[in-house]
Amino acid sequence: MRGLSWTGWRVVADYHTHTRHSHGTGTVLQNARAAAARGLEAVGIADHGPRMYPWLGVRSPGTYDRIRREAREAARLTGVRVLTAAECNVVTPDGDLDLAARDLRKLDMVLAGLHLMVVPPSLSAAARLLLPNVGPWRWSGRARARARQTNTKALVEAVRRHPVDIVTHPGLHLPVDTRELARACAARGTRMEISSAHRETDEVYVRAAAREGVEFVLSSDAHRPSRVGDLEAALRVARRAGLSPERVYNVARSDPQVGAGKDPHSGQRS
Ligand SMILES: [Zn+2]
Ligand SMILES: [Zn+2]
Known part of the structure; x- marks a missing residue:
């Protein structure tokens, strides 16, 4: 299938895919x-940051250098722009990521998310970030509200x-206040994932x-090559929510002659 259409728009990129360098099954070239x-x-190769266990993340920050070399070669062979990205783990309640600023600077794109299977840098960070989200107490209303706040x-x-x-994937497994997060993202030009x-x-x-x-x-969020670019479910959610394509970063007009179109990479940070 070529170019999913959305009333005259099409999806031009899939920035969140995984390879064998973290816990995907394919290679950079296969994606x-x-x-x-x-x-x-x-396509974005966004393998998990290093503080994910057991062996779910990259071995070390140096793995992204290897991915960059493979991405260059894959781009040459396929004609597709292959971005070296990372899906960083937020590993403390203060928003620390599992990659240092110098590693982030080398990436074409930085993705970040909350996951439970992470190794925070200290016991106190683990207790503050992870404990509210695990264990039987998470089912109580008050504890859940506290977890959501954290x-x-x-x-x-x-x-x-x-x-x-x-x-x-905001809210996956771990509750978040969508509107508060969205305000912070809007202020910084950060996109939220569907x-x-x-x-x-979901559309709510x-x-x-x-x-x-x-x-x-x-x-x-493909973990195998056959799912790379499979964006139909996300597209359905966007349409059901009544979202205008202008609000979606990785779509462009099917016929650039007809509309103004937009450069899907124009907002990308270096
Ligand atoms: Zn994830
Ligand atoms: Zn992912």
Whole structure:
């Protein structure tokens, strides 16, 4: 299938895909080939940051240098723009990421998200960030509200303190205050993800975030090449939420002659 259409618009990129360098099954080249087969212009290799266990993340920050070399070669072979990105883990309640500023600067794109399977840098960070989200007490209303507050603050601080281009799957497994996060993202030009892979990404979330003026991105979160560029579920959620394509980063007009179109990479940070 070439270029999913959305009333005259099409998806041109899938920035959130994984490879064997973290816990995906394919190679950088296989993901690029899959993106080419779907008619995409760009694909992001966004392997998990190093503080994810067990062996779910990259071995070390140096892995991204290797991915960059493979991305260059894959781009040459496929004609697809292959971006070296990372899906960083937010590892403290203060928004610290598991990559240093010098590592982030080398990336084409920074994605960040909350995951439970992480190793925070200290016991106190682990207790403050993870404990409210695990264990039987998380089912109590008050504890859940506290967890939501902690999670939201962690993501908001991550967006404020680091050059985060995309917040991945907000609310997946871990509750967040969508509107507060959306306000922080809108203020910083950070996009919020509409994921094809997770049912938590529904139109209620999109509508709530949209009211705060944030921009969105559709992603597959593919962990195998066959799912790269599979953005139909995300597209359905966006349409059901009544989202205008102008609010979605990785779509462009099908016929650039007809509309103004937009450069899907224009807002990208260096
Ligand atoms: Zn994730
Ligand atoms: Zn992911």
